Ligand SMILES: Nc1ncnc2c1ncn2[C@@H]1O[C@H](COP(=O)(O)OP(=O)(O)OP(=O)(O)O)[C@@H](O)[C@H]1O
């Protein structure tokens with residue numbers, strides 16, 4: 001028997017086989033909608049996973065004085081937390097030779113009479129607050145007591161020392177150093193000198209203005225490790241000759257939080273819950289369904305009746321009770337939502353297995369001495385994965401929707417540290433509440449909704465595309 | 480005697496009634512089959528579609544638990560073996576399946592399929608295993624470079640060769656080939672039959688070769704068994720049965736074989752059987768073939784014929800054998 005004659009038409013060189021998966025992949029790539037779905041979904045996933053890189057702001061950073069602003073709102077400001085390089089200690093003024101002493105000088109522009117400047121300090125003691133306006137002295141500096149302008153905060157941000165009243169500054173004179181052009185005559189510099197307490201974290205000085213603008217910031221003496229400056233309406237801030245400004249592409253909410261950042265971090269929660277619950281349902285459902293279908297008969301009967309019973313439980317209700325009673329723990333949510341979804345997965349896999357186990361390759365496997373484990377894990381489950389993959393891509397959006405529903409009715413989840421995690425559903429909920437009678441703050445509702453709708457939409461595209469690519473009717477005909 | 484099957488029965492219960500149980504007669508796919516197979520012998524098992532050939536093979540191989548009867552392999556009673564022992568006995572018997580498309584797991588590479596029996600029984604592993612797979616692929620006429628390909632990348636004939644390689648992996652004594660060629664193109668059928676013949680010589684195999692007509696088993700069989708509705712009605716050496724068919728059903732089957740000589744072919748008389756095969760869940764008295772038999776006598780309805788020895792290894796189950 002000439003073996004070679006049988007291999008006509010098949011080149012001998014390529015050794016790697018094309019699995020059904022690679023065939024399906026090829027078919028998937030031909031489907032434009034599915035490719036679009038794949039691109040969008042992957043992009044969403046990557047952005048959410050690397051939220052820290054992609055989101056312009058912290059989702060919890062509040063700039064209350066900004067309030068709700070429409071998309072593309074731009075306000076030049078200092079970075080929320082800015083690190084300054086440590087300077088040369090030799091530059092320190094004489095009285096600050098104490099190695100733990102720190103000083104910063106703020107250049108504040110056009111503070112009007114009766115406007116307020118507040119200095120708070122974390123992890124240190126304010127030694128002095130000096131106000132310089134160049135040649136002329138400050139017109140007035142009001143403080144209600146000699147020591148009361150010290151506001152000492154402990155690690156938990158609780159006031160520890162004596163409270164300070166608001167220091168009231170009046171303007172006049174020239175700043176003692178290079179102020180931005182045009183700032184002469186109406187700027188005032190504020191020097192803050194403090195001592196780091198032993199064992200405390202790097203100090204942080206917080207200056208807030210009820211009026212005026214921060215025109216500049218300089219360091220005097222050794223560097224400040226972190227300095228937070230907040231202004232009501234801050235003009236451009238220059239650092240090393242570059243302007244630092246914030247643009248809120250999708251606007252801000254009433255607390256001045258960046259909407260885009262909140263959507264990106266919200267995606268992390270929504271997609272994360274969707275994915276985690278789906279993985280839970282996948283693990284339980286596939287194994288349960290496969291073994292139920294494989295053993296068949298009475299075992300199958302009992303196992304499927306259990307599924308029927310669980311189906312009849314109003315799960316949303318159960319999830320709500322669980323969340324209310326055991327705290328809004330994110331893990332409870334994963335498990336609860338996964339526990340609903342696995343039922344369908346188990347049914348689907350069982351149906352597949354029932355038809356697969358009649359196939360001759362199952363008998364061939366038995367003839368080959370395969371045990372129950374090998375039959376299920378090696379022969380049955382891999383052959384159900386096409387359908388499982390399709391159903392999985394359709395489960396993720398379903399779970400996202402369920403989580404959003406829960407969040408919408410106010411059952412937002414919390415991370416282990418008790419910090420509230422706001423998913424898209426929660427954002428939509430807040431958007432509805434903040435909308436205003438005439439829809440003035442439309443961006444708070446529209447953008448989170450778009451993010452959620454687009455994700456669900458494209459995930460469904462991808463799922464449909466996968467189903468077409470893995471169409472069982474085409475299986476085997478591709479030989 | 481390598482294999483001895485006595486009065487083997489395989490009845491499938493039919494679940495009756497949706498709510499209330501009622502008695503539904505079982506499907507008697509195999510209903511009292513006797514045959515034997517000598518070492519290095521090939522038995523051609525022939526019968527119409529649905530007569531129970533595949534079921535017989537599965538019952539013998541203990542893929543189904545037979546309803547009754549005895550199956551002895553080298554004197555060991557298989558029907559009484561505990562599962563663990565049975566698994567061991569499986570190494571000596573293998574099967575080549577009817578459908579070369581459905582009998583290979585589409586998610587496994589050819590290498591994984593062929594090596595599966597070896598891995599399951601822990602015969603060998605690693606390098607040795609890979610060498611054995613290459614060897615097997617060469618033996619059945621497949622290039623070992625295809626080892627990482629998937630079944631759907633092969634033609635029907637090539638797939639059947641993969642199935643043959645898998646059956647050979649454990650060096651069995653006995654192979655049941657269940658219509659290994661009926662799903663293939665006529666041009667490829669001969670190649671696969673020739674391969675099986677070559678392998679028989681090379682490895683000293685014994686076959687039960689199943690087909691639905693006599694022409695297919697012509698080249699490979701030493702003996703032929705003709706099956707009708709769950710029973711073997713005639714068995715004899717191939718030449719014997721070809722020359723002197725004793726059962727009317729065998730004669731009808733033989734008349735369907737075309738003869739290469741056009742002159743004889745023109746004068747060939749086809750016996751066309753009237754009526755249909757009765758359903759296998761029907762209750763019978765007497766001969767099962769009598770409803771379609773032209774020679775039936777009243778006695779056929781009363782007595783069930785059993786295989787009677789005509790000498791020269793020729794057995795027939797007919798009250799009026801035309802020998
Ligand atoms: N698992 C089963 N349950 C119930 N009935 C069955 C089962 N397997 C086979 N049968 C019935 O038994 C009879 C014989 O089937 P079998 O597959 O053995 O026939 P066959 O001779 O191999 O036919 P073919 O030439 O088409 O392969 C058929 O009527 C079939 O419907």
Ligand SMILES: [Mg+2]
Pocket residue numbers: 532533534577657658
């Ligand atoms: Mg069959």
